[in-house]
Amino acid sequence: xxxxxxxVTSIAxxxxxxxxxxxxxxxxxxxxxxxxxxxxxxxxxxxxxxxxFIGLTNGAVYALVALGYTLVYGILExxxxxHGDVFMLAGLFSASMIDGVFGVTTHSSTGYLVLAxxxxxxxxxxxxxxxxxxxxxxxxxxxxxxxxxxxxxxAIGMSFVxxxxxxxxxxxxxxxxxxxLPKGNVFSVSGVTYTxxxxxxxLITLPVLLALIWLVQRxxxxxxxxxxxxxxxxAAMMGINVNRTISFTFLIAGALAGAGxxxxxxxxxxxxxxxxxxxGLIAFTAAVLGGIGNLPGAVLGALSIGFIQAYNExxxxxAPGSNWTQSIVFSILILILVFRPEGLLGxxxxxxx
Amino acid sequence: MHLRVSEGWWAALGAAGMxxxxxxxxxxxxxxxxxxxxxxxxxxxxxxFFGVWKTTALALAAVVALLVVPVWTRLPYGKFVVPLAxxxxxxxxxxxxxxxxxxxxxxxxxxxxxxVVMMIFTMMALGLNFVVGYAGLLDLGxxxxxxxxxxxxxxxxxxxxxxxxxDFGAVGLYEGWSGFHISLWLVLLMAGIATAIVGVLIGLPxxxxxxxxxxxxxxxxxxxxxxIARNGDSLFGTGFNLTNGTNGITPIDGxxxxxxxxxxxxxxxxxxxxxxxxxxxxxxxxxxxxxxxFCSLRLRDSRLGRAWxxxxxxxxxxxxxxxxxxxxxxxxxxxxxxxxxxAGAYYASYKSGAFPDDFFFNISVFIxxxxxxxxxxxxxxxxxxxxxxAYLDREGLANVGAWFSDHLHRQIDVPKYEFGIFGAILVITMLFRPEGLIPxxxxAAEFHEGVHDEPLYDAETAGA
Numbered sequence: 001x002x003x004x005x006x007x008v009t010s011i012a013x014x015x016x017x018x019x020x021x022x023x024x025x026x027x028x029x030x031x032x033x034x035x036x037x038x039x040x041x042x043x044x045x046x047x048x049x050x051x052x053f054i055g056l057t058n059g060a061v062y063a064l065v066a067l068g069y070t071l072v073y074g075i076l077e078x079x080x081x082x083h084g085d086v087f088m089l090a091g092l093f094s095a096s097m098i099d100g101v102f103g104v105t106t107h108s109s110t111g112y113l114v115l116a117x118x119x120x121x122x123x124x125x126x127x128x129x130x131x132x133x134x135x136x137x138x139x140x141x142x143x144x145x146x147x148x149x150x151x152x153x154x155a156i157g158m159s160f161v162x163x164x165x166x167x168x169x170x171x172x173x174x175x176x177x178x179x180x181l182p183k184g185n186v187f188s189v190s191g192v193t194y195t196x197x198x199x200x201x202x203l204i205t206l207p208v209l210l211a212l213i214w215l216v217q218r219x220x221x222x223x224x225x226x227x228x229x230x231x232x233x234x235a236a237m238m239g240i241n242v243n244r245t246i247s248f249t250f251l252i253a254g255a256l257a258g259a260g261x262x263x264x265x266x267x268x269x270x271x272x273x274x275x276x277x278x279x280g281l282i283a284f285t286a287a288v289l290g291g292i293g294n295l296p297g298a299v300l301g302a303l304s305i306g307f308i309q310a311y312n313e314x315x316x317x318x319a320p321g322s323n324w325t326q327s328i329v330f331s332i333l334i335l336i337l338v339f340r341p342e343g344l345l346g347x348x349x350x351x352x353x
Numbered sequence: 354m355h356l357r358v359s360e361g362w363w364a365a366l367g368a369a370g371m372x373x374x375x376x377x378x379x380x381x382x383x384x385x386x387x388x389x390x391x392x393x394x395x396x397x398x399x400x401x402f403f404g405v406w407k408t409t410a411l412a413l414a415a416v417v418a419l420l421v422v423p424v425w426t427r428l429p430y431g432k433f434v435v436p437l438a439x440x441x442x443x444x445x446x447x448x449x450x451x452x453x454x455x456x457x458x459x460x461x462x463x464x465x466x467x468x469v470v471m472m473i474f475t476m477m478a479l480g481l482n483f484v485v486g487y488a489g490l491l492d493l494g495x496x497x498x499x500x501x502x503x504x505x506x507x508x509x510x511x512x513x514x515x516x517x518x519x520d521f522g523a524v525g526l527y528e529g530w531s532g533f534h535i536s537l538w539l540v541l542l543m544a545g546i547a548t549a550i551v552g553v554l555i556g557l558p559x560x561x562x563x564x565x566x567x568x569x570x571x572x573x574x575x576x577x578x579x580x581i582a583r584n585g586d587s588l589f590g591t592g593f594n595l596t597n598g599t600n601g602i603t604p605i606d607g608x609x610x611x612x613x614x615x616x617x618x619x620x621x622x623x624x625x626x627x628x629x630x631x632x633x634x635x636x637x638x639x640x641x642x643x644x645x646x647f648c649s650l651r652l653r654d655s656r657l658g659r660a661w662x663x664x665x666x667x668x669x670x671x672x673x674x675x676x677x678x679x680x681x682x683x684x685x686x687x688x689x690x691x692x693x694x695x696a697g698a699y700y701a702s703y704k705s706g707a708f709p710d711d712f713f714f715n716i717s718v719f720i721x722x723x724x725x726x727x728x729x730x731x732x733x734x735x736x737x738x739x740x741x742x743a744y745l746d747r748e749g750l751a752n753v754g755a756w757f758s759d760h761l762h763r764q765i766d767v768p769k770y771e772f773g774i775f776g777a778i779l780v781i782t783m784l785f786r787p788e789g790l791i792p793x794x795x796x797a798a799e800f801h802e803g804v805h806d807e808p809l810y811d812a813e814t815a816g817a
Contacts, residue, residue: 161780164772281576331577
């Protein structure tokens with residue numbers, strides 16, 4: 001090639017320029033974002049906090065789904081496209097459970113409501129865990145040694161199959177979930193209000209997240225998962241049943257999606273066959289933002305995306321509005337992949353935290 | 354032409370859990386009984402549908418064809434016989450499709466308008482084949498290129514920009530027209546070039562990403578473009594109407610050769626006014642597909658095409674051999690985008706409109722499904738896949754649904770499950786025949802030997 005003749009110093013100089021330009025652009029973008037947030041904050045601090053609570057709630061739901069992406073990516077390096085649709089099925093399950101099986105209405109007592117929610121949560125988690133593990137068995141395991149795009153393509157295919165199952169089951173319209181969460185204030189300090197429905201989302205999400213972290217870091221099975229993620233062959237030689245561990249990971253990821261589906265259905269009140277696809281992409285962005293394969297990173301990324309979405313849709317001063325949410329989320333995804341592909345927390349291993 | 358019957362047989366046996374070795378281990382009588390049973394069943398099904406005489410005629414025709422076809426390949430220029438015959442059948446289609454018999458289950462032969470759409474999707478699938486088939490980059494946002502092409506036609510061949518007034522060889526202008534009206538032939542070229550530029554712009558930041566990241570980023574672009582189209586009736590509150598929002602841009606000019614050509618050369622002045630509107634669009638689409646096929650074949654065997662295939666097979670080795678990865682990948686992207694843009698603009702002209710609701714992720718997967726079902730990297734496979742799936746989409750599934758409703762006495766809305774069916778096709782193809790129905794031999798070998806394409810990106814970050 002012609003550049004062979006160029007002296008070494010010029011190559012070094014070119015690298016330096018490039019290595020300053022990219023962080024500079026990134027810093028400018030972040031600075032503009034911070035400036036925009038600060039101006040919005042000064043224009044109405046109380047309103048800003050109220051919007052932030054919406055962001056926290058969104059982020060909690062995204063975190064449950066994003067963790068599923070990150071777990072599966074950590075262990076198989078596969079973007080499980082069907083994950084968002086498993087989440088959607090969970091939402092439909094929960095809608096059926098709460099509406100049909102438990103028959104909860106707005107007049108039900110608090111005790112019965114708690115029972116119904118916990119019952120639906122368990123059913124959704126178990127069912128979706130099994131669905132996810134089955135998908136892995138059918139569509140991904142036979143392709144372990146194929147070129148890596150092959151399982152990605154089957155994942156897309158499975159995603160469409162699941163969406164059609166939902167269409168066949170509930171039809172293409174929105175399935176409404178009875179609006180059973182209490183709307184009262186948890187606290188209301190100088191115009192900043194935090195309502196119970198948002199608090200309940202966090203109340204359901206937090207124990208699930210803590211249980212997951214405990215599982216991955218403190219149990220034997222979690223150790224097997226981390227080992228398999230690091231090196232599948234070495235793990236197999238140490239006597240870990242790799243196939244079972246991968247199945248277990250899919251089970252856990254599906255269960256998280258199940259919890260997410262229930263929370264989503266309760267909080268947003270309606271769900272449709274393509275909800276999972278849209279939300280799955282957002283959650284995947286969150287996982288990449290946090291550093292894919294990194295569990296705390298997924299939560300951090302999900303909360304960031306949740307806040308960004310809420311600010312974009314809620315703030316008054318020069319906010320693009322909900323029409324642009326998807327474009328903004330994907331722009332973040334593209335920018336992250338271009339500027340910092342390893343994500344915010346910077347590790348590409350699942351045992352990160 | 355190779356005989357694929359035996360391969361299909363092994364595939365069917367494999368799907369039933371019977372490997373090559375286990376089949377060989379069976380006693381000869383049992384094997385003969387099974388083969389005879391299968392052939393008898395096929396024969397009986399044929400007789401049930403066609404009756405005895407037609408089946409006999411079909412069987413004779415099949416035998417003759419099987420005996421004769423392999424000879425052609427040994428003649429000089431023999432390899433052109435089958436493509437030319439297919440081309441002739443396609444060109445003459447408007448003249449004979451009305452007298453074709455009903456096909457069992459699938460019903461009547463497709464309308465000419467369906468054939469036009471099939472050809473347009475063939476062109477798009479061939480464009481995607483540059484990216485997915487040759488260079489091995491998974492592109493899940495191909496619909497963005499289609500959208501870009503369609504909107505190029507919307508901007509430069511309609512009355513979208515009412516304050517402007519520019520006519521450059523357009524046909525069919527009415528009294529008091531406004532906006533840009535450029536000859537559609539030129540618009541097709543402009544759309545292709547503009548889309549290729551968009552492809553380069555999308556590719557430059559993203560192509561150094563690894564395969565699955567690239568897939569998700571292209572998917573992101575595929576979602577951003579229609580959103581811009583939907584929200585583009587008042588961009589950022591400036592009131593500038595770029596895309597006319599959810600209403601879309603309509604009507605869009607048709608192609609044509611003008612009055613002079615009609616009088617002297619008997620070419621149609623304006624397709625939209627011609628009586629055989631669909632046929633004209635079909636023939637033009639066939640010409641476009643031919644150009645695409647020609648470019649595909651020539652590019653595949655060129656230095657660039659061999660570089661693409663080298664990257665697909667092993668990125669690290671290709672880089673070590675001195676192939677500039679970024680430039681080569683960007684060219685694949687730009688080429689694929691070019692044909693996607695031309696096809697998009699042509700489709701917009703045929704539909705006489707560019708509507709944001711046509712550009713969903715579904716369409717990207719639909720086109721990807723064509724490439725994968727037909728045979729990744731093989732032009733003939735991709736053409737087959739595109740024609741078949743586009744036909745299913747437009748007419749086939751509805752006909753199949755009607756057949757099921759009639760014969761099973763149950764109302765099944767098959768088109769409702771269209772994308773689930775395509776998804777299932779993707780899964781089943783990848784599991785049982787990852788190289789597609791009509792594969793290129795090279796690609797098939799890659800799938801069966803299991804290329805472990807650990808890309809360069811990993812090595813870079815692992816070393817850093």
